[in-house]
Amino acid sequence: xxxxxxxxxxxxxxxxxxxxxxxxxxxxxxxxxxxxxxxxxxxxxxxxxxxxxxxxxxxxxxxxxxxxxxxxxxxxxxxxxxxxxxxxxxxxxxxxxxxxxxxxxxxxxxxxxxxxxxxxxxxxxxxxxxxxxxxxxxxxxxxxxxxxxxxxxxxxxxxxxxxxxxxxxxxxxxxxxxxxxxxxxxxxxxxxxxxxxxxxxxxxxxxxxxxxxxxxxxxxxxxxxxxxxxxxxxxxxxxxxxxxxxxxxxxxxxxxxxxxxxxxxxxxxxxxxxxxxxxxxxxxxxxxxxxxxxxxxxxxxxxxxxxxxxxxxxxxxxxxxxxxxxxxxxxxxxxxxxxxxxxxxxxxxxxxxxxxxxxxxxxxxxxxxxxxxxxxxxxxxxxxxxxxxxxxxxxxxxxxxxxxxxxxxxxxxxxxxxxxxxxxxxxxxxxxxxxxxxxxxxxxxx
Amino acid sequence: xxxxxxxxxxxxxxxxxxxxxxxxxxxxxxxxxxxxxxxxxxxxxxxxxxxxxxxxxxxxxxxxxxxxxxx
Numbered sequence: 001x002x003x004x005x006x007x008x009x010x011x012x013x014x015x016x017x018x019x020x021x022x023x024x025x026x027x028x029x030x031x032x033x034x035x036x037x038x039x040x041x042x043x044x045x046x047x048x049x050x051x052x053x054x055x056x057x058x059x060x061x062x063x064x065x066x067x068x069x070x071x072x073x074x075x076x077x078x079x080x081x082x083x084x085x086x087x088x089x090x091x092x093x094x095x096x097x098x099x100x101x102x103x104x105x106x107x108x109x110x111x112x113x114x115x116x117x118x119x120x121x122x123x124x125x126x127x128x129x130x131x132x133x134x135x136x137x138x139x140x141x142x143x144x145x146x147x148x149x150x151x152x153x154x155x156x157x158x159x160x161x162x163x164x165x166x167x168x169x170x171x172x173x174x175x176x177x178x179x180x181x182x183x184x185x186x187x188x189x190x191x192x193x194x195x196x197x198x199x200x201x202x203x204x205x206x207x208x209x210x211x212x213x214x215x216x217x218x219x220x221x222x223x224x225x226x227x228x229x230x231x232x233x234x235x236x237x238x239x240x241x242x243x244x245x246x247x248x249x250x251x252x253x254x255x256x257x258x259x260x261x262x263x264x265x266x267x268x269x270x271x272x273x274x275x276x277x278x279x280x281x282x283x284x285x286x287x288x289x290x291x292x293x294x295x296x297x298x299x300x301x302x303x304x305x306x307x308x309x310x311x312x313x314x315x316x317x318x319x320x321x322x323x324x325x326x327x328x329x330x331x332x333x334x335x336x337x338x339x340x341x342x343x344x345x346x347x348x349x350x351x352x353x354x355x356x357x358x359x360x361x362x363x364x365x366x367x368x369x370x371x372x373x374x375x376x377x378x379x380x381x382x383x384x385x386x387x388x389x390x391x392x393x394x395x396x397x398x399x400x401x402x403x404x405x406x407x408x409x410x411x412x413x414x415x416x417x418x419x420x421x422x423x424x425x426x427x428x429x430x431x432x433x434x435x436x437x438x439x440x441x442x443x444x445x446x
Numbered sequence: 447x448x449x450x451x452x453x454x455x456x457x458x459x460x461x462x463x464x465x466x467x468x469x470x471x472x473x474x475x476x477x478x479x480x481x482x483x484x485x486x487x488x489x490x491x492x493x494x495x496x497x498x499x500x501x502x503x504x505x506x507x508x509x510x511x512x513x514x515x516x517x
Contacts, residue, residue, distance in 0.1 A: 166484060190462055191477055191484060234483075341481070348454040349480040379456050379505075383481040 002026055002077045002101060002317050006070045007045070008091075009081030010060060011370030012386050013293070014041035017079050020309040029073045031066055033059035035378045040370065047073050054380045060084045063091055067098050077101035077316060079309075083382065086292035087114055103316040105291050109266045113289040123286045126265040128258045131277065131285045133200035141181040144199055145174050151201045157181060159188035160196035167191070170202050203285065205436040206277040208232065209244050210290075211259035212300050214311055215268045216321045223256035224304050225330045227296055229275075230435045231424060233347055238417070238440065239424055240296040241335045242303045245395070245433030246278060255284055262289060271297075271312050295338070295387070298366060302334035302391040333395040335402050337421045339369070339386040339411070341377045344419040351379040355413030360405035364391040364398070377414055385416075395433070399425060448491040450513040452506040456480025460502055461513075467495045469515060476500065476512045493517035 004027040007014045014030060018041060021028045030045035035054035042048045049069035052059035059065070061084060070078060078095045080086035080103070089107040096102055104110070113119045120130045132151045137160060138144045148155045148171075157180055159167025167188035171177040181197065189195035212224040228244035229237045247255070259274035273294050275287040297308045314322070341350050354375045359367045369386030371377065377385060388405055392398035406422050420440075424430060427443055459479035463469060474486040475495070497514040500506060 166486070187474075190474075191460060191486075343454075346453070348485060349456060349483055351455050351480060379480045381481060383483070 002313055004029060004073065004075045005077045005079050005103070006031065006073065006075035007079050007081065008060070008066050008085050010036055010039065010041065010381065012368045013081040015044060015370060016368050017081065017309055018044050020307055024310065024313065026313070029069065029075045031069050035380055038376070040372060049073060054378065056084065056380065063094050067094060070098065070100055075100065077103055079103040080292065082292050082295055087290070089114065101316050103270065103312050105269045105272065106267065109268050110291045112266050113291050116288070119288060122265055123262055126261050128262060129283070129285050131200050131203060131287065134198045137196045137198055141178045144181055144197070145177055148174065148177055148199060154202040154204065156200045156202045157184055158198055158200065159184060159192065160198055161188065161192040161194040203277045203279050205438045206279050207244070207246055207436050208275065209246065209255070209278045209284070210273050210275040211255055212297070213259050213263045213268070213272050213274060214315070214321060215263050215270065216315050217269055217318055218320060219264065219267070220321050221260045221263050221268070222321060222323065222325045222328060223259050224300050224306070224328060225252060226255065227299055228435065229296060230437050231439045232437055233440050237296065237338065239335065239337050239421065240299055241333065242299040243330060243333065246282065251282060262286070270315050271308050295384070296336050298368060298387065298389040299334040299336050302389065303330045303332055304328060332391055332393050333398040334389060334391045335398045336387050336389045337402065337406065337425070338384050339388060340383045340417040341385050341414050342383050342417055343415045344417045349379065349383050350415035351377050352414040354411060356410060358410035360388070360408035364401050365405050399431065447496065448493065448515045448517060449511050450475055450487060450489055450515065452478060452508055452510045452512055453487055454478060454480050454485060455507050458500045458502050458504045458506060459484050461498060461500065463495050463498070463513065465495050465498055469493065469495060478506065487512060489515055491515060491517050
């Protein structure tokens, strides 16, 4: 039985994990950088250990400091949250080597899904469709042009070491491919010190639909339905919901089975998410697997009535899954809005001190936030400061609650994306359930 | 003299030009980083880089001078 969990994370997700641990009578240990001394989660954990200066490389990614914190507090398990160390196979292995339970899959499963090339080949062998692409670096524009001719235009050119959309471009024909190859390679080299490029077929304006899976140690796996995550900016999710307006019960079962097949193929254990792109003809393509808890897991918790952190803990404890696939019922509709500390128009980060924070309340409203009035939002960390989740018996009810809740939400002292969220959720296209990855771009243009 | 200013608060991730370089309008001159996001800042005017006010690792506030360009 897990008695004390060290949470190797910060902000809202650390608070979220502490909440479930408290309910189950499990002790918690927070770790924090110098920038997070006054953070809410630090005060809420039973114990807290300082692990270093503000930059993540010296604190939240500092494996020896985190393991030492576990040792001095006698923690028996580590929950990595999302981001940071959650998909770091070396960290998972180091926890195991230190005699700790890592709450997540095996280092081997993390590694296999973390390598884009290996994940694609594993998934293809299991019989699930992947986005056609180069399966590795493309050395020059000639090779790229040859390959793109085989796959068919349009293709996406991507920098292997890129981020934030830099070094990434969609191209419609060979001439623009040749031009884009040199310029993106140059940009990637200047920004990231490595100009390695690869390419994939572009699925035009797809939906991004992901399936939540759970596997116990015996290899029994179930899926908990989908989350619709198409509304994104810079390839980061902004609004998510469950269920998706695009899935029929048949397609949900089929994608669910595909996700469970993939998990089984890599001997997955714990909670995980298989991300798919869904094209206009409702063909789905494997995109990647996230071998951890997702930011947007609350929408699944609302429609299934389950606590995913509790399930992660019991699986890590060696318990069998408490329910079979036919016992999982999806009920109602849930929507999540991510609250970002950023300028709502230019969508650029806006760090600073929150002078006032007032959260909406009422039936069917859940707030997962990492901050309060007077909290410092540091430029060292992710701009997401919280999540607002609403539930309704129908999608219309969940939407109405979300609009009401957004109108009551107050953040002062820093800029936030609240005006953008209101614009998204009140858009006729959102009400109609017509969403895809170009939603925000189109909304801002109209 | 045209001044290129920081578009957000954060850290200077990379300076892409040197003093004396010729730049065209729209060229990226500095990359800023804040909240895990790298944001390129570009020159609004063409000209010669006269002065660089920052180096990689510096913290800047929105509106701080990054680079001076003489057209």
